[in-house]
Amino acid sequence: KTKFNITVIPGDGIGPEVTKQAQKALEAVGDVYGYTFLYKEALMGACAIDETGNPLPDETLELCKESDAILFGAIGDPKYDNDPSAKVRPEQGLLKLRKELGLFCNIRPVKAYDTLIKNSPLKEEIISGTDTVIYRELTGGIYFGIKELSDDGKQAFDGCSYSVEEIERMAHLAFKAARSRKKKVTLVDKANVLETSRLWRKTVTELAKEYPDVELDFLFVDNAAMQLILNPKQFDVILTGNLFGDIISDEASVIGGSIGLLASASVGSENALFEPIHGSFPQAKGKDIANPLASVLSAAMLLDHLGLQDGARAIEAAVQKSLELGITTEDINSERSFSTSKVGDFISDYI
Amino acid sequence: KTKFNITVIPGDGIGPEVTKQAQKALEAVGDVYGYTFLYKEALMGACAIDETGNPLPDETLELCKESDAILFGAIGDPKYDNDPSAKVRPEQGLLKLRKELGLFCNIRPVKAYDTLIKNSPLKEEIISGTDTVIYRELTGGIYFGIKELSDDGKQAFDGCSYSVEEIERMAHLAFKAARSRKKKVTLVDKANVLETSRLWRKTVTELAKEYPDVELDFLFVDNAAMQLILNPKQFDVILTGNLFGDIISDEASVIGGSIGLLASASVGSENALFEPIHGSFPQAKGKDIANPLASVLSAAMLLDHLGLQDGARAIEAAVQKSLELGITTEDINSERSFSTSKVGDFISDYI
Numbered sequence: 234k235t236k237f238n239i240t241v242i243p244g245d246g247i248g249p250e251v252t253k254q255a256q257k258a259l260e261a262v263g264d265v266y267g268y269t270f271l272y273k274e275a276l277m278g279a280c281a282i283d284e285t286g287n288p289l290p291d292e293t294l295e296l297c298k299e300s301d302a303i304l305f306g307a308i309g310d311p312k313y314d315n316d317p318s319a320k321v322r323p324e325q326g327l328l329k330l331r332k333e334l335g336l337f338c339n340i341r342p343v344k345a346y347d348t349l350i351k352n353s354p355l356k357e358e359i360i361s362g363t364d365t366v367i368y369r370e371l372t373g374g375i376y377f378g379i380k381e382l383s384d385d386g387k388q389a390f391d392g393c394s395y396s397v398e399e400i401e402r403m404a405h406l407a408f409k410a411a412r413s414r415k416k417k418v419t420l421v422d423k424a425n426v427l428e429t430s431r432l433w434r435k436t437v438t439e440l441a442k443e444y445p446d447v448e449l450d451f452l453f454v455d456n457a458a459m460q461l462i463l464n465p466k467q468f469d470v471i472l473t474g475n476l477f478g479d480i481i482s483d484e485a486s487v488i489g490g491s492i493g494l495l496a497s498a499s500v501g502s503e504n505a506l507f508e509p510i511h512g513s514f515p516q517a518k519g520k521d522i523a524n525p526l527a528s529v530l531s532a533a534m535l536l537d538h539l540g541l542q543d544g545a546r547a548i549e550a551a552v553q554k555s556l557e558l559g560i561t562t563e564d565i566n567s568e569r570s571f572s573t574s575k576v577g578d579f580i581s582d583y584i
Numbered sequence: 585k586t587k588f589n590i591t592v593i594p595g596d597g598i599g600p601e602v603t604k605q606a607q608k609a610l611e612a613v614g615d616v617y618g619y620t621f622l623y624k625e626a627l628m629g630a631c632a633i634d635e636t637g638n639p640l641p642d643e644t645l646e647l648c649k650e651s652d653a654i655l656f657g658a659i660g661d662p663k664y665d666n667d668p669s670a671k672v673r674p675e676q677g678l679l680k681l682r683k684e685l686g687l688f689c690n691i692r693p694v695k696a697y698d699t700l701i702k703n704s705p706l707k708e709e710i711i712s713g714t715d716t717v718i719y720r721e722l723t724g725g726i727y728f729g730i731k732e733l734s735d736d737g738k739q740a741f742d743g744c745s746y747s748v749e750e751i752e753r754m755a756h757l758a759f760k761a762a763r764s765r766k767k768k769v770t771l772v773d774k775a776n777v778l779e780t781s782r783l784w785r786k787t788v789t790e791l792a793k794e795y796p797d798v799e800l801d802f803l804f805v806d807n808a809a810m811q812l813i814l815n816p817k818q819f820d821v822i823l824t825g826n827l828f829g830d831i832i833s834d835e836a837s838v839i840g841g842s843i844g845l846l847a848s849a850s851v852g853s854e855n856a857l858f859e860p861i862h863g864s865f866p867q868a869k870g871k872d873i874a875n876p877l878a879s880v881l882s883a884a885m886l887l888d889h890l891g892l893q894d895g896a897r898a899i900e901a902a903v904q905k906s907l908e909l910g911i912t913t914e915d916i917n918s919e920r921s922f923s924t925s926k927v928g929d930f931i932s933d934y935i
């Protein structure tokens with residue numbers, strides 16, 4: 234197969250600008266390696282609310298279901314964040330998409346790039362050599378439990394639930410990943426307080442017996458938040474639930490020296506979506522200053538997913554080169570910086 | 585008043601060793617400034633389970649209720665952590681004590697000590713000058729919601745709820761604290777996903793109008809976990825719920841260069857408890873190597889609470905001096921280190 238249908242969801246804020254650079258990289262890969270990517274654009278998030286009233290229009294969902302992969306930009310707009318009474322919010326679009334497509338596993342590699350180590354708030358000896366990947370459950374937990382606000386508005390409730398089945402399918406992916414890496418899985422939970430965490434601990438402990446070559450250990454989430462900064466090198470695969478994964482994967486982004494370089498994959502049994510982990514960064518919207526590399530690297534993860542490893546490696550090499558030569562946006566080097574589109578041009582030319 | 589009843593709960597692991605040093609510091613303060621502290625020791629945690637089968641014996645609870653303040657060590661034992669089916673766990677003792685005494689507000693100062701900056705995994709320019717305090721809600725949220733495990737053991741549930749009242753009493757304390765500090769409160773929540781967080785945001789936004797001299801801003805918890813490391817100086821008072829507070833306050837402990845120096849207060853309308861934020865560190869139990877300074881500084885917070893500011897400042901000065909002279913345990917300086925009790929001796933002698 235050399236022809237692929239890609240749904241592109243630029244989203245909000247800087248989403249469209251960075252996604253465009255990722256598409257340019259895909260085009261270059263297509264030219265060099267003989268693949269054809271057919272793109273269909275779709276709306277999601279604040280822009281979708283503005284145009285259709287719905288953060289995830291049916292059309293978008295249908296397009297995603299039919300495509301081989303989804304390339305997504307970013308979501309969110311401050312005009313909704315501070316209005317707790319807004320009934321429709323951009324994030325609902327992304328959450329619904331994850332749920333409807335069954336994208337239950339979010340994978341976030343965390344690596345310290347040599348050229349960026351100086352940009353990290355952490356000391357070089359702490360982070361150099363870090364190579365971790367976070368496996369975050371994405372369609373369960375408190376994100377998708379019942380939500381209630383009492384009639385008088387004085388009491389709010391969120392329910393969190395997990396089933397053995399949800400935990401097992403995640404754990405299998407994490408253990409399999411560990412097998413081709415450093416053979417260690419760390420489960421992050423709060424089993425000293427939460428019933429759901431105790432079910433995670435029990436289920437994962439059982440299932441670990443099927444992977445005797447992989448070491449399993451446990452960390453309470455509060456301790457994990459500390460250990461990630463004190464000694465990130467101790468981790469190989471981190472396995473965790475939806476909410477804890479949200480927090481610690483964003484926290485872990487500081488290790489690499491730039492959140493502008495971190496990509497992620499959200500996979501299910503039928504579909505897969507690729508996105509930078511940074512947000513919509515509305516202050517930079519339309520200014521051609523946003524760092525496109527995380528989106529470009531998401532495209533590389535997308536290629537890996539489609540089995541096009543040659544293309545994925547070509548993109549990664551181009552990103553590496555842009556870092557070495559300093560062809561980067563102002564967040565990486567404010568003294569000598571290039572625009573979003575110039576960085577994108579360099580990447581696609583280099584490929 | 586110069587006579588005070590203190591309930592001392594040494595707890596598990598290194599709890600007894602460090603609490604003893606804190607008591608020595610209190611004794612020295614008593615001698616110098618003419619106060620009398622009457623101590624009663626009580627059981628809680630794994631040691632209480634071992635002796636009585638109950639992580640919080642009634643006797644302990646009664647003693648705490650009658651005392652002017654509670655000095656607590658640490659809780660937890662690994663033999664319970666990896667046994668998800670244990671019906672009785674040490675942590676239940678602490679959680680129940682917080683709930684029964686209504687200790688709804690946990691206060692954790694985060695400061696970068698000049699002498700310790702080199703020990704931090706963060707770069708000096710990032711942390712120097714950090715002076716933040718975290719106000720964590722302590723008797724609500726998912727910690728105290730309903731917990732369920734289905735009969736077949738295949739589905740677990742945790743409920744999280746918050747009421748306007750619970751949020752308001754916390755917010756008042758945080759805004760009042762901000763008034764005597766840098767006049768800024770940052771609410772950390774996940775209002776783009778959780779109903780309870782939206783209630784926090786709405787309630788705090790309303791209440792902020794009573795404090796027009798204090799600036800209020802908001803951060804999603806994932807972003808907060810990142811910002812705490814990228815730029816901790818941006819924060820003054822951080823206000824947040826129970827679970828998020830647990831995670832980010834442990835994360836914030838890396839800023840100071842040593843978790844062995846961080847104290848906390850848990851206050852309610854009738855009672856107050858003081859404890860180091862570090863855990864029971866069972867590997868070090870009985871070895872006379874644990875850092876007692878966090879416990880000693882908890883005693884200083886206790887004195888402040890009792891209105892004995894002179895004693896509190898004397899303890900702080902002694903701790904400062906021990907850092908300057910390098911009279912510290914091996915976690916701070918492994919090349920030249922002193923035992924737990926020697927550090928405690930220095931503190932009380934200096935006072």
Ligand SMILES: CC(C)[C@H](C(=O)O)[C@@H](O)C(=O)O
Binds near residue numbers: 324327479777
């Ligand atoms: C936008 C938001 C709902 C989302 C989440 O919390 O999952 C984001 O933070 C992420 O991590 O992808």
Ligand SMILES: CC(C)[C@H](C(=O)O)[C@@H](O)C(=O)O
Binds near residue numbers: 425455
């Ligand atoms: C021991 C545990 C239950 C406790 C908590 O999570 O509150 C501890 O981590 C803390 O922060 O005091």
